[in-house]
Amino acid sequence: MRQCFTLLIALLCLPLQAAQLTLDLGNGSRPWQSAELLKHPLVQDIQIDNDVSYKKTMHYRAVPLAALLQGVRADDHLQAVALDGFAAEMPAAPLLKDGPARAWLAIEDPAKPWPPLAKGKTSAGPFYLVWTDPQAGRISPEQWPFQVASIRRLATVAERFPAMRPAPGLAADDPINQGFAVFQKNCLACHRLNAAGDAQFGPDLNLPHNPTEYFQADYLRRYIRDPQSLRQWPQAKMPGFTETVINDSELDALLAYLRHMVTRKP
Template sequence: MTSLLRRLSLLALCLALPVHAADLKIDLGHGVRTYDTTQLLARDDARTISIPDDVAFKRAMRYRAVPLKALLDGSSAQDALLFVATDGFAAEIPAALIRQAHGAEAWLAIEEPAHPWPALADGKGDAGPFYVVWTDPSSMKIGPEQWPYQLAAIRKLPPVAERFPGIRPDPALKPDGMVQQGFAVFQRTCFACHTLNGQGDARLGPDLNIPHNPTEYLRGDLLRAYIRDPQSLRQWPQARMPGFDRQALSDGDMDALLAYLRHMSGRKIHSKQ
């Protein structure tokens, strides 16, 4: 009995312990810098900020946070930055959105060990230890995929066409045509979760061209409905794909995205990446 009580006491103590400090690694091409929770919370530029309509929690939230651009010394506005989460999500965000923001401002929210954030809905776990949040996001049309949570690392990237040639449309197409526009939309909205032709950094969702492109097995109206609200086509409580309303993805962007996907269905490359 004594042994059982001791084990139960230890279990209760473990459950009562606060969240442990965590590390964030940033590599901008000059060596990896590591910031831990304690260092970040102790910075002079740490602030308490309010987010009225938080993307992850779907309600108003308050965070201790530091301006993200303050952590990106050594980057330029021309750089592409990859934000890698522990759950396999990988969001590419132009450094210009963060460094030269006019209106919207990116912040690195830091989960305080003594005050952990609530769990996310639908069994998605915890948003911590780090989460990119934005003040006034509508002023620069910041999309939901540009709010990466469970953040573990940030690194500078070469241009996407150099890294993943298999996702590029036919270079003979007009640069300002619908397919090329859709390619830009794909990179902004889909590439954070999906690969295409086996290429990409994300591992959260299925590949969008191998073995079959969604335009090959879904009617156009059903595919549009699925992108707007995945649960409208397949009710699956554990599904992790968010819906893209017209504020996040306009009808014009939707048309361009589907044009790109249809085009890529004829450009399958079986990559081993």
């Protein structure tokens, strides 16, 4: 027993192992080891104020994400997939900009691990997409994926998942189409719709029932703004979306899209 305990203590004291990030940008798969990225010529120390995941100021060793996105164009579409199934759908343009809102890939050093996200949880590592000055680009919390395992260049959401598309013939500026855009930016990382999507994190938002079918409109708005104000439980994972993330007109459009999709169940 004593020998087993000694072995356990020794194992717990070992440093974290190096991790791998896979980039699949349409020109072949490129694996990056954390050790490689920590020695990247553009790696630097950055400070993130009010970090989305840690809710405090954090300091990271990070590489400008644009430096890793070789061959990616501004009109491309990327998806960052996390270890837990979270799949952030992101247009490439904001990720390629060098400011004022700038995307960085933060790399967890196995010798200097980051703190856990909460009691009993792991850290945001080994790779975490963070932003400096995110307000300047209206960056959503869903565009801060942590525990990232891969980043892929893909066709757009509408091309890949036609079951999510609104009815054809609607004007581009129709609130329903605008709501579809809001849905892609803020909801699709966790949720599927009509069994379509890559996320494995949250429930389908149209099957078997759409939230507009069982929530009164005012309560659904309240739930989106502050989920814990309606349903409180320690394991809740859905964040609230404040007016700075989804403004009132965008929320109206999102609800218009969801109501519309009730009529387009497969």
